[in-house]
Amino acid sequence: MNKIKNQARPVFPFTAIIGQEEMKLALVLNVIDPKIGGVMIMGDRGTGKSTTIRAIADLLPEIEVVSDDIFNSHPYDYDTMSDFVKQQIENKIDLTTQFVKVPMVDLPLGATEDRLCGTIDIEKALNEGIKSFEPGLLAKANRGILYVDEVNLLDDHLVDILLDSAASGWNTVEREGISIRHPARFVLVGSGNPEEGELRPQLLDRFGMHAEIRTVKDPSLRVQIVEQRTKFDQDPYLCIDEFYDKQNELKQSILLAQKKLTHxxxxxxxxxxxxxxxxxxxxxxxxxxxxxxxxxxxxxxxxxxxxxxxxxxxxxxxxxxxxxxxxxxxxxxxxxxxxxxxxxxxxx
Missing domain, CATH: 1.10.8.80 (Magnesium chelatase subunit I, C-Terminal domain)
Structure with a gap:
């Protein structure tokens, strides 16, 4: 219980979410195999899209990362490792690692390309000959989940960059002949309300899965959802504790599935x-x-x-x-x- 209370902000448990099975299944499958290509969740306002996405990120087991590495580099897997860490391995330098929560990054609607991809400090590069890189949201999202709410309102150019990175697993930033690339492997989750406009078909096609969610019509189920939410708002830690075993069970199922997948x-x-x-x-x-x-x-x-x-x-x-x-x-x-x-x- 104390361990739960150490969380900065309590998150609604994934296993406590009632209904919306399509969305929950799509998210779980993308976590088991991120190469599926992400999920686009379209549905009415107030149907628990953001709550569910934050809940799946909170549920996931901690990941091992190289300490003091801005890209959440994996200590053994070359595909999710930055060039700097690769160099350290080649030079036989011992790496220190730590376990952290799976990164969950929100992309705000007004984000610029620099905020998304990161920036190169040209002055430093020219004067001191050092490649200085200020990481963007793609760097922070490596090995985690990148969530874009109202993705249908996001600038098409940014959606293109997001989808390219999600597909290739890498982000490249070029400026004045200087180029830096880093791993950017993440589960891309977009959500939106169809009333506010659809995504272009060629962009929509790049999302692996598409879940549609509707407002629950059954009055008794609606009451159940409202009561569940009220219970969490009144005492989040009691609610988290109540679903602790179910959460753990699902976490173990996901871990087992990840190991089993290749077979x-x-x-x-x-x-x-x-x-x-x-x-x-x-x-x-x-x-x-x-x-x-x-x-x-x-x-x-x-x-x-x-x-x-x-x-x-x-x-x-x-x-x-x-x-x-x-x-x-x-x-x-x-x-x-x-x-x-x-x-x-x-x-x-």
Missing amino acids: VVIDYDLKVKISQICSILNVDGLRGDIVTNRAAKAFAAYQNKDEVDIDDVKTIITLCLRHRLRKDPLDTIDSGTKVSKVVNEVLV
Whole structure:
């Protein structure tokens, strides 16, 4: 209990969140395999989008980082290690490490490119010959979660930079012929309200999954949610303590799934069926096929299975494909319903 009270600000427990299963599943799967490519959460105001995203970050196990490194470098994994740490390893310098909470970085709407990517001190570079870099939010988000609320209102140029970094795992800053690059591997989570405008289709396609959330209509469930929130506001530590075991259970499931992920297989015939669904739905490119395969493996690992089955694919495929369908302004059918219809015809 004392350990819980040491937190600077109590966070609503992830396992205490009622409903919104689509959003919760998409976030868990992206945490198990960040290469899925992030989540776009679209839904009404006041449906717990921000609460859920902060809750998943708080739930995650601590990560080991190299001490005094501004990029949260991993001490053993080259993909998430800065060039400076690589040099230290090559020079056989012993690294000191520490365990920290998974970084959770908020990107404010008015952020500039410098704030996002970081800046190079040109004066210092020219006068002293030192590459001096002031890290941006991408550096802070390495090995963590980068959350963009109202992503549909963010400048397209910044969204491009975000998606490029999320896809490549690196951020490069160039100025006056000086170039600095650093690891930027993070789970990108965007949220927005469709009433305030949609993202451009080519940007939307770059998000691995797309969760749609609606306001709960059932009165008894609404009361349950209100009571749960009121209980937390009155005594957050009592609420956190009440869900401690459930939180721990989920944390262990995620850790186990991360370890198991590389051993999970998908049968060739099932891969063909996934691609057949993408083809029938006229999904542009192959990103839909790749993400569906990845998400199905992550979901199977989450259930402690060695092989993906049809039910696993059925559970995650709508999340992976609904935002990749071509929009027809005259179409009255929801894109999620379209996906489900084809899935039920192909996966029998």
